[in-house]
Amino acid sequence: MRFPSGSGRSAIVEATAAAAVVAVLAGCYSFSGGGGFPSEVRTIYIAPFENQTVQFDLEQQVFRRLTEALPRALGLRAAGEQNADAIVRGRIVRYEDAAQSYRPGQQGAVQDVLHQVSIVVAIEFLDVRRNLILWESQGVTGRGEYRPDSQSDEVARTKALDALVQQIIDGAQSQW
Numbered sequence: 001m002r003f004p005s006g007s008g009r010s011a012i013v014e015a016t017a018a019a020a021v022v023a024v025l026a027g028c029y030s031f032s033g034g035g036g037f038p039s040e041v042r043t044i045y046i047a048p049f050e051n052q053t054v055q056f057d058l059e060q061q062v063f064r065r066l067t068e069a070l071p072r073a074l075g076l077r078a079a080g081e082q083n084a085d086a087i088v089r090g091r092i093v094r095y096e097d098a099a100q101s102y103r104p105g106q107q108g109a110v111q112d113v114l115h116q117v118s119i120v121v122a123i124e125f126l127d128v129r130r131n132l133i134l135w136e137s138q139g140v141t142g143r144g145e146y147r148p149d150s151q152s153d154e155v156a157r158t159k160a161l162d163a164l165v166q167q168i169i170d171g172a173q174s175q176w
Contacts, residue, residue, distance in 0.1 A: 037074060041076065042077060043086070044086045045078070045079055047087060047088065049091060054095070059092060062119070065165050066168070070168070073169045085127065088125050089124060090122055091122045095119055097116075114145055115145065115156065117144050117145075117146070119161065120139055122136075135174075144157060144159025145159070
């Protein structure tokens with residue numbers, strides 16, 4: 001096959017060069033394993049968190065949210081504690097529902113306008129085979145707001161849990 005001089009030949013050369021660059025770059029990066037975790041980490045066990053707050057059901061909510069979102073977001077499979085490559089464990093260290101803004105009410109009273117729920121956890125991801133902490137944080141915080149005159153604190157708690165889970169995912173992924 002003969003190529004005419006000019007653009008046809010240069011387009012083929014450019015395409016070949018581009019393919020070579022892509023092949024080289026693909027060899028330089030490894031995307032095996034989940035969410036940037038070491039390639040040998042393929043399964044994860046999420047232990048129920050210890051609850052150091054007075055919110056009696058908070059540990060169940062944190063556990064449920066993590067088991068629903070974490071394996072999928074990190075590209076890992078859920079496993080039992082004895083079979084997992086990595087274990088996630090933690091403590092819920094603080095739950096706070098505090099007024100953030102006020103406005104004057106009737107007869108000089110002050111009325112809450114906006115509240116914020118904060119949930120703080122200490123967490124660690126442990127590589128079981130190498131007995132190595134892959135990631136840890138003593139203060140991952142999720143926050144959510146609600147208006148007490150028209151919403152319940154559950155609205156803010158849901159937002160805070162969503163934000164908390166996302167902070168954990170982002171923190172774990174940031175290490176690789």
